[in-house]
Amino acid sequence: MLTLERVSKTYxxxxxxxxxxxxxRDVSFSLQPGEVISLIGESGSGKSTIGKMILRLLAVxxxxxxxxxxxxxxxxxxxxxSYYRTVQGVFQDPFSSFNPIFKADHVFGLIRxxxxxxxxxxxxxxxxxxxxxxVTLDPGQVLHKYPHQLSGxxxxxxLIARALLLDTRYLVADEIISMLDASTRIDVLNLLGDLxxxxxxxxxxxHDLSLGNYISERTVILRRGRIVEMGPTAAVFxxxxxxxxxxxIASVPRLHEKWGQIDAGVRAGSGWAPAPGERCLFHAAVPxxxxxxxxxxxxxxxxxxxxxxxxxxCVAPTADGTCGGRSASAA
Amino acid sequence: xxxxxxDLRVYYRTLAGDVKALDGVTFGIADGEIMGLAGExxxxxxTLGNSLIRMEGRMRHVGGTVTLDGVPLPIDDQADxxxxxxxxxxxxxxxxxxxxxxxxxxxxxxxxxxxxxxxxYHDIREELERRLELVGLARDVLDRYPIELSGGMKQRMVMxxxxxxxxxxxxxxxxxxxxxxxxxxxxxxxxVEFRDRGFVKSMIVVTHDVSILYQISNTLAIMYAxxxxxxxxxxxxxxRPKHPYTRLLISSLxxxxxxxxxxxxxxxxxxxxxxxxxxxxxxxxxRCPIAIARCTDEEPPFVEVEPNHSVACWMAS
Numbered sequence: 001m002l003t004l005e006r007v008s009k010t011y012x013x014x015x016x017x018x019x020x021x022x023x024x025r026d027v028s029f030s031l032q033p034g035e036v037i038s039l040i041g042e043s044g045s046g047k048s049t050i051g052k053m054i055l056r057l058l059a060v061x062x063x064x065x066x067x068x069x070x071x072x073x074x075x076x077x078x079x080x081x082s083y084y085r086t087v088q089g090v091f092q093d094p095f096s097s098f099n100p101i102f103k104a105d106h107v108f109g110l111i112r113x114x115x116x117x118x119x120x121x122x123x124x125x126x127x128x129x130x131x132x133x134x135v136t137l138d139p140g141q142v143l144h145k146y147p148h149q150l151s152g153x154x155x156x157x158x159l160i161a162r163a164l165l166l167d168t169r170y171l172v173a174d175e176i177i178s179m180l181d182a183s184t185r186i187d188v189l190n191l192l193g194d195l196x197x198x199x200x201x202x203x204x205x206x207h208d209l210s211l212g213n214y215i216s217e218r219t220v221i222l223r224r225g226r227i228v229e230m231g232p233t234a235a236v237f238x239x240x241x242x243x244x245x246x247x248x249i250a251s252v253p254r255l256h257e258k259w260g261q262i263d264a265g266v267r268a269g270s271g272w273a274p275a276p277g278e279r280c281l282f283h284a285a286v287p288x289x290x291x292x293x294x295x296x297x298x299x300x301x302x303x304x305x306x307x308x309x310x311x312x313x314c315v316a317p318t319a320d321g322t323c324g325g326r327s328a329s330a331a
Numbered sequence: 332x333x334x335x336x337x338d339l340r341v342y343y344r345t346l347a348g349d350v351k352a353l354d355g356v357t358f359g360i361a362d363g364e365i366m367g368l369a370g371e372x373x374x375x376x377x378t379l380g381n382s383l384i385r386m387e388g389r390m391r392h393v394g395g396t397v398t399l400d401g402v403p404l405p406i407d408d409q410a411d412x413x414x415x416x417x418x419x420x421x422x423x424x425x426x427x428x429x430x431x432x433x434x435x436x437x438x439x440x441x442x443x444x445x446x447x448x449x450x451x452y453h454d455i456r457e458e459l460e461r462r463l464e465l466v467g468l469a470r471d472v473l474d475r476y477p478i479e480l481s482g483g484m485k486q487r488m489v490m491x492x493x494x495x496x497x498x499x500x501x502x503x504x505x506x507x508x509x510x511x512x513x514x515x516x517x518x519x520x521x522x523v524e525f526r527d528r529g530f531v532k533s534m535i536v537v538t539h540d541v542s543i544l545y546q547i548s549n550t551l552a553i554m555y556a557x558x559x560x561x562x563x564x565x566x567x568x569x570x571r572p573k574h575p576y577t578r579l580l581i582s583s584l585x586x587x588x589x590x591x592x593x594x595x596x597x598x599x600x601x602x603x604x605x606x607x608x609x610x611x612x613x614x615x616x617x618r619c620p621i622a623i624a625r626c627t628d629e630e631p632p633f634v635e636v637e638p639n640h641s642v643a644c645w646m647a648s
Binding site: 042043151152181182183184185186187189190193207208209210211213214215233234237247248249251252253254255256258259 | 371372511512513515516519520539540541542543545546569579580581583584585586587588589590591595596597598599602
């Protein structure tokens with residue numbers, strides 16, 4: 001199990017790094033093999049930062065990420081290498097992930113050099129063919145080709161195959177569908193579903209709510225580095241508890257329903273705020289702000305469990321952690 | 332008809348030969364119409380948008396005509412076309428964030444821009460401020476540099492700027508693609524409002540996102556491999572698509588409420604043909620589930636099969 005416990009990340013920004021930017025604040029959730037969690041947020045919500053921290057491309061500032069009980073920040077040398085055997089990532093732009101002067105299968109060669117130095121050629125080819133088969137690619141069509149000779153969907157699938165070559169249990173998929181055409185993106189999405197059925201745990205990072213809704217069992221909604229709502233996908237999309245989630249869902253362009261028909265009371269535009277008189281569900285459940293409450297080990301993470309497995313954060317947390325929405329509703 | 336495009340052909344010159352990005356495109360846009368233009372990457376949708384306002388150096392106008400409000404547009408003549416740009420035909424570019432001159436205060440830049448069309452900044456200032464207010468920008472943005480504005484503010488600034496001289500035709504090229512869902516919605520609805528207020532007469536909204544177009548466009552045109560596959564009123568094309576490509580495209584889009592476990596969507600197998608040497612006959616036939624022998628030999632013409640509903644498919648009529 002891959003667990004995030006109150007993970008925070010602060011970037012130094014500005015001239016000489018004089019300003020702190022809190023990109024991720026108190027994020028806790030866990031990913032099991034065989035499930036897809038979609039991590040949904042707008043730009044700047046910290047969703048990619050979380051993915052990079054899991055892949056150890058970025059260090060954690062507060063809290064810890066543990067893999068089967070081991071803090072991944074402590075991993076060194078061969079322990080880190082075996083971590084990367086189980087946890088792999090695929091990123092947004094398949095076109096720039098490849099070196100254009102090498103053939104596309106060069107990436108497999110790199111993996112072989114680091115992880116399978118002792119494997120015989122026959123053994124290696126069997127492994128490679130298995131991985132390509134898992135992503136529904138025909139080895140004859142994609143091997144020994146240059147990146148420009150392959151389509152975006154093929155390249156993205158090659159990258160997923162690369163991630164699967166190891167004994168991968170968890171995949172961080174950061175916006176892997178966004179650059180693909182509508183006609184091919186659904187196939188890559190279905191591929192993730194098939195890999196899940198084979199026991200892979202997938203963190204599906206996206207800004208596209210309909211993609212997250214399609215593929216994931218659980219959904220985590222992020223806003224400005226905080227989790228505002230988290231729970232089973234059907235519950236988060238069916239009965240959203242947080243006004244921000246409701247605004248996001250109402251903004252999604254649909255295919256058979258116009259915007260005007262969907263929103264009753266949801267304001268258009270980039271702003272959102274709790275409706276006047278709206279009760280902060282988080283503070284109603286946890287009057288002391290959650291500091292002392294022990295909710296499924298989420299104490300202090302700013303989330304309250306209102307239904308089984310369905311968590312919601314404060315409607316309007318202010319900088320000092322108090323509830324801006326509560327005073328607004330009291331007034 | 333506000334805009335009439337007839338058999339437009341625009342090729343890209345490359346070392347390997349001509350890439351036939353637009354290969355005989357015919358359509359019209361009525362006054363007040365917002366036409367959505369959708370298709371896969373490389374199908375020529377951006378080429379169509381660009382060729383109506385500015386041909387790049389590599390683009391070559393091979394044939395066909397474009398008429399705007401009864402006046403032929405000299406689309407292959409950069410200097411002549413300049414009389415129409417901004418005043419009659421305007422564009423909101425894909426990367427609005429980087430469309431503003433970073434060395435000028437925004438107000439000054441607007442002044443210089445309208446001056447090139449013989450309009451004095453002083454005369455237009457009042458209208459400009461009214462429109463800024465409409466999109467939720469304070470008038471003091473005019474005294475600021477582009478770097479002081481957020482991405483969303485720049486996007487709205489460019490939208491106001493592009494439509495300031497009330498052009499007849501506005502081309503919006505993938506303007507929602509880089510935005511978050513909430514600002515996507517605001518931008519899309521602003522386009523409709525601009526049309527409703529008469530800032531622009533008609534509009535072509537180019538995007539790969541069909542669901543955005545369903546929300547705002549009156550008609551929808553689907554492009555495939557340099558040609559139009561289908562054009563019809565948006566509601567008609569979404570509920571009763573006639574071209575197999577349109578049908579497959581719409582059925583491959585996930586929607587809120589559709590779950591992988593319950594209803595497995597499928598993509599369209601295969602890839603579009605190369606436009607360097609496009610195949611004869613129907614260009615979609617290799618991916619088409621209902622192709623017949625005739626599709627290999629004869630190219631299906633883009634014809635009106637019902638009022639306002641045109642399709643290029645032998646099986647549609």
